[in-house]
Amino acid sequence: MSQFEQRVNIRFMCKLGKSASETLAALQQVYSANALKKTAVYDWFSQFKNGQETLENNPRSGRPPTSRNEEMIKQVRRLVRADRKITIAELEQEVGISRGSIHAILTENLEMRRVCAKFVLRLLTTDQMEFRMFVAGDLFQKSSQDSTFLEKIVTGDESWVYAYDPETKMRSSKWHTKSSPEPKKSRYVRSKTKVMLISFFNIDGLVHHEFVQSGQSVIGVFYVQVLQRLRDAIQRKRPDKWQGQWFLHHDNTPSHTSFVVQQCLADKNIPVITQPPYSPDIAPCDFWLFPTLQMGLRGTRFSTVEDIQSSGTPELWEIPQEAFRRCFQQWQNRWSTCVCVCV
Structure with a gap:
């Protein structure tokens, strides 16, 4: 815009009968460092003096494109x-x-870009993708029609917590000056010492969690006992949920779908929200809770299982309630995204 204004001023000075040097001095006085160069001022002044009225550059033929036809x-x-x-x-x-x-x-x-294939745990079959879309669409519809639907859900799962889990590359980064030596670290792997964590939460926060004792396998009979302790925790911590109906959400592992577990859920009248197979991206424990916990413990060494438990429990309880609400909102958004992508 400044160049266009200066061309107008040059034409104005030319019509006033001023010289090119006077025009240059006036432009430098007004625009200082942004003023046009001497060559440009003299060139435009000469064109206006010869009768040119337009302020645009003369069209150029240029070199015809031969490689991008x-x-x-x-x-x-x-x-x-x-x-x-x-x-x-x-x-x-x-x-x-x-x-x-x-x-x-x-x-x-062509508006193309070169991208690498994204690594996924499993490629879903056509039937599995259709079932995933159906479940996500049904849950999103229920959450849209009933504003309290998300508040009725209690979701949970199991995950390993390790005595040492290497910190991520981003968390190991530090501020350095140009003269500082380049940081180095050796390659570490997860330790063999680990403990299984079972955790359940709802939109208001953590409801129940427990660490599985060493040597104990999470099978159907054991999971029934876990569900009983979960019911006691809901009755004690969420009395409003206990008086009304609440839904249980967990994945499709054999311990969750065994006959004894299904019979227990039917006897206790606990409805279960369907989880599509091989879809950890729409399971709150997988896409939010466990990564949040593991991120807080990464890079720290624990010598015993008891140390893992004593550090993991406070880490869980320190997660604010707002974070749980954001998680459920993200869960609802992921249902919508799943439907839109699959359609």
Whole structure:
């Protein structure tokens, strides 16, 4: 905008009969460091003096594009569609244009970018994806129609807590000056000492948690005992949920779907929210609670299982209530996203 204004002023000074040097001095006085250079001022002054009225630059013919024409773009598109893994170097040999032109065609004309495949634990079958979409859609519809639906859910799962879990690369980063030596650390793996944590929570916070004793396997009979302790905790800590109906959410591991567990849930009249198979991204314990706990314990060494338990319990109880509410809101958003992606 400043350049356009200065061109207007140059034309104005020319019509007043001023000289090019006077025009340059006036522009430098008004615009100081942002004033046009002497060559530009004299050039525009000469054009206006010769009768030019427009303030725009004269069109230039330029060099005609030879490497990014329609034919070349179609050829690159055809080669990429035939082999999605083809490299720019291979395209350069195929079409005979420069590397920079190929990169411009891919990124600007074809709007492509090279991405790596995302690692997932399991690729779902068509039936599993349809069931996942159905469950997510049903839960999202219920949560939209009933504003108290999320408040009625108690979700839980099991996870290992290790005596030593290496800290992440981001957490090990430190502020250094240019003269500081480059930080180094050796490669560590998780320790063999570990303990199983079972945790249940709802939108208001943690409801019940316990550590499984060494040598005890989480099988159906044991999980029934855990559910009984969960019911006692709900009656004691969430009396409003105990008086009304509440829903249990857990995954599809054999210990959760065994006959004794299903019979116990039916006898106690506890409805269960369906969890799609191989979908940890829509299980709150997997995508939020356990990562939050593990992040707080990473990088710390515990010598015994008792030390793990004494440190893990406060870490759980220190999670604020607002974080649990945000987790359930994220859970609802993930249902919606799941439906939108699968449609």
